[in-house]
Amino acid sequence: GQGYSNARLSYASNSELSEEMYLWITDFMATYLGRQRNEAMRREGTELLKFYHDTWSHYEFSARMMESMFGMLSREWIKPENSYGRNVYTISSLLHQMWFTHLLEPIHTHMMKNMLKLVNDRRNNAVIDDAVLRKMPDIFKQHNPPTIRRGIRYTTGVYGMYYESPYITKSIEFHSRRLRNMFSAGRLCEYVHNVHELVAVEDSLASSYMLECSRESLHHMLNQEFIFRVASLILQAVPELLKAMKEDDLHVVYTLFLRIHHEDGLAPMCKLFEEYVIERLTAGSPARTATENSSRAAAENTHAFVSWLLDQYDDLKSVVHRVFGDNELFVASLGASFKDAVNSNELYSSLDRKAPVLIADYISSFLKVGSASFKQLETSVADPEDEIAVRVRRVMGVLWFVKEKDTFVRFYNLELSKRLVAEQTISFSLELTIGGIIKEAVGAAGTLQLDDMLKDIQISKNLTHEFASNKRSQGVNVDVKVLKAVTWSHHLPESNPKLPPMLDSIRQDFTVVYKKAHAGRDLAWLWQESKAEIRLFLPTAKGAAGRNGYTVIVTTYQLAIFGMFTADSGPGTGYDSAKGPTLTCAEVQKGTDMTKDQTIAELTYLVKSRIF
Secondary structure, eight states, rough: OOOOSSSOOOOHHHHHHHHHHHHHHHHHHHHHHHHHHHHHHTOOOHHHHHHHHHHHHHHHHHHHHHHTTTTHEEEEHHHOOOOOTOOOHHHHHHHHHHHHHIIEEEEEEHHHHHHHHHHHHHHHTOOOOOOTGGGGGHHHHHHOOOTTTTSSSSSGHHHHIIIHHHHHHHHHHHHHHHHHHHTTTHHHHHOOOOOOOHHHHHHHHHHHHSSSSHHHHEEEEEHHHHTGHEEEEEEEHHHHHHTTTOOOHHHHHHHHHSSSSTTTTTTHHHHHHHHHHHHHHHHHHHGOOOOSSSHHHHHHHHHHHHHHHHHHHHHHHHHHHHHHHHOOHHHHHHHHHHHHHTTTTGGTOOOSSOOHHHHHHHHHHHBTTTTTTHHHHHHHSSOOHHHHHHHHHHHHHTTOOOOOHHHHHHHHHHHHHHHTTOBSOOOOHHHHHHHHHHHHHHHHGGGHHHHHHHHHHHHHHHHHHHHTTTTTSSOOOOOOOOOTTTTTOOOOOOOOOOOOOOHHHHHHHHHHHHHHHHOOOOOOOOOOOOOEEEEEETOOOHHHHHHHHHHEEHHHHHHHHHHTTSGGGGTTTTOOEEEOOOOHHHHHHOOOOOOOHHHHHHHHHHHHHHOO
């Protein structure tokens, strides 16, 4: 045949040869892809997907090889042709475009029908071989024909248009009819539970059969179709669910509303929860019923009311934890609604006191000697003082919502001062512990008076111990409380009854010791707040009482009266009788420097006590 010279072919002949080769590749691949298309249309199910997967793997490898083999074609003809504006595809782009045009588009409907049927089988809990199905999203991601513009995300390319979009559309259609019939029939709880289950199932399926970048689109469409569109109707049922406290149903509704914008779901649900809390507290308050008007009934009602309030708060907190997962919106709603209820007048309709005073009385009821509350703890717990601290910390959680905390502090300080002065506190160390807990709750600035009172008692203990150690108490156990007038709420006038000589001597000695330690300070003795424990011997007593006498706790005024019945008023003084010394009321008044009313009051008490 005719031979060729070694000379290079002209550009024109080279260009014609390259174009002919390019057209040959195009015709050959069109024929090949046509055969593969016909074969794919004859297959179904997993067999179809496996065929498509294997064919693509082989095709994609061949495309890379052909790009390398025909590198000179790209350099010598395709690139120059593109420079002249002919827009000729590279070999790789040509092959991808032909796959899309000659195979994917013609069989797309048939293939998606088979893929989605397998997905639906999974939705119906059928067991399928989905190994190839799981690979399909990645295969669609690899399809990059030049006529399909790819954006930053794959959802804007072949994957988005030919896989993601039909997958989402058919998924919505699969569930819509059943759920709409359920909702139309008024089976709301059944509806929300079914939606809750299906979104969980779809999330699981999407993790297997969709690219991660497109799962958000599925979530959005599911949320829009099955939650957002009916959110207002679901919210109408929430009050009844709260009233009946159907926690499982409420939790499902909350979980669904987490998937949509909070303004459309959680925010209005929080408002309904706030209304429920206020209604529950005001309607269920034990203070709304009439109560017996007595001090005992008042104490019992105070304890019962605060205990009820604590139980309500703890129960509502547990609801927020169990049902709403301690979501910050519901935590804030509980706080706001509980605060409104606690500070409203309606909550205390039959009580003459509100939360600040009730809480102060509640705490004080555990700290007073002989109180029923403390006696009950003594018989029910191993460590009553530790239990009291636990309960006070618990009630401080409720106090946080009370607006008038200064009222609480004022009334608590008043009760504390009574306990400390009357020595009716269970334990001074416990008082210090409770004071520290209150300081944590209301702040250091709100407990200055409380701190000063406890500090005065501690200083007084040290001062009394020092006085006794100097042996100046003349054998008498002395306990003196030196209280700063500006701190304590006992603004009582100083009193100066005529004391028995021994007690008056102790008073003078203590005054000397105190002024030596605190120069420039004056002591105002409040004898009306004092008491004494004495051993009393009665002439008519016999047996053990006659030998040992009676131990009696008396006021200072009563002690002054007893001081007149000494050896100086015995036989031969004119004040004696067969039953012992005898004094008239006027003589007692003169001897003690008390007023007539004070004298009569103290003598009446002694007579009623059968001491006189």
